[in-house]
Amino acid sequence: MTAATNVFGTRSSRMAVILRLPWLNWKLVLGVGVLILMILMEFVGPVFWDTELARVGSVPTNMVPVWVEADKSLGFKEGSPDYPLGSESNGREMLALVLVATPRSLKVGLIAASLGTITGIILGFAAGFLGGWLDSSIRILSDAWMTIPGLAVLIVIASYVREFDINSMALVIAMFAWPGPTRIIRAQVLSMRERGYVQMAQISGSSVIDIMFKEMMPNLLPYLAATFTSTVSSSILAATGLEILGLGPTRIPTLGMTINNALRASAILRGMWWWWSFPIVMLVTIFMALFLMTIGLDEIANPRLRGIQQ
């Protein structure tokens, strides 16, 4: 069967073939697109907006967003088109703050999840492929590690290590990001080891490395991507959790730190909704995008979920 033949036996256009590729799942594409836009913010943001305004005291305090009428009795100042999303009580401009903070929050998640997934790949392959005592010790360790409430332990660590930057925070969070990937990859490797094509490769004398990377890896990709995505999500959750507790990086603004500042200044009860809602909107967008990606990847990994198409 040639790839360009559709169900009716007629040759379809090239475009139609591309559209039928499983990786072009709209949920996945949309999720990835949103995240790429957010990462690009770091580079594109400074081009059209003065991100220096995210510093403390760079604009007048307590300005409302430009489309809202300021309630002078609560001490709010009239908004101005120069500062469209208003400002908070420390004189940071909200638009600049969101532009600076969003890519950073995303970055912590990406670094932590990469470290966790790589560790997971190594341990999962080792456990599933080599078996024996190595398998049982890795399995027991990851099972036990999974039960440890990660955020609680992270709080202890972060309260000692106060001088955090983005990278060291990601490193610490990665400590709790590996058991999930390890378990999933181990299970997949175990089931794959028994399949015909892997056994065929073994019989024909391929090396272990060859079998791992040429035979198994391509089939593992959707699972790997799905684990990676959910690990990014849980890492960002942990990172913002620490930041909201005031345990994140203190010098550079992040979304969680902005929410922490808002909570400390009781912005909710003062009616300064723009202070906490813009960071929350960005975080919700990140989580939704990652969630969409997970669903999309799930549909790629389990074609049954897509409904019968072929």
Place this chain on the structure above:
Amino acid sequence: MGGLSKEYVIKRLGMFLLTVWLGTTVIFIVPRMAPGDPVQAMIGRMLTEGSNVENADQIVEAYRERFGLNDPVHVQYFKYLYNSATFNTGYSLAFFPSRIDDMIARSLPWTIGLLFVALILSFIIGNAVGALLAWRRTPKMIRWLLPISLTFTSIPAYMIGIMLLFFFAFMLDWFPYAGNYARGLNPGWDLEFIGSVIKHAFLPAMSIIMVSMGSWALGMRGMMITTDGEDYMILADAKGLTPMRIFWRYGIRNAILPQITAFGVALGALAGGSVLVEIIFTYPGVGYLLYQGILNSDFTLIQGIVFYVIVGVSIAVLILDLTYPLIDPRITYQRS
């Protein structure tokens, strides 16, 4: 024959001890890999923050007593393990004469109450929604619930909490902003007090329920669809049993089992997430106490609370693991 085999119980107990040991070891080792002396750092921070450091010597002594900082590291470690094993968490640094155990004991009932109610409710509602979704006779209205509740699943509980606080406490003024019961009420089993407690716990509980419901529903839906294809369902239908009986006794009874295992995993995640929910709502549970510890750089308090959280979550998982074979007679765990 169902039930617990000896091997299984021993294995689970071993797993429990391993988890607690790993957790306590991590919170011992990692802070020591960080540069600087934590005691000096803390005293320094207290001085710069202008706190009361009158009894600094006592504080340092309490700290050294708890962790034996003058000893070599491996002796420190064994002392620490011994203290942990005997549940000797010592004194708070910032509120010096108070014992950490007492402080936790005071706030624990509020956390357990809030978490327990929220977890049970979300489990029941979520599973009911999920089961109904997989059922052919379910009205269309309910089918809209899954996508909506799934959307909430991807958002952390404290964010829902902030939004609920803004809309229902600030804008509409339906619920109180903070605390566990109205000021001036005497704790007791009278209606006014209980009503006040429920009113205060409503929004925090709602934010946890809204977030955790979706994943239960999704899991239950999948299980029900699988169960629906089983032969015994067709047989039950053919025998002419009422749809209600088939739904409850044949469908839910079989589909709910894996959900109970997932309950244990959910606990760990919830323990972390509820810390933040308590802080948002100034709810005086263990999470809020932990926040006090963080604000005051009270390392012994933080470490003590986290130790109890690790033990508590592990015990809950152990209990679930041990009851699971009792609930599901098909599982005996006799295989090695």
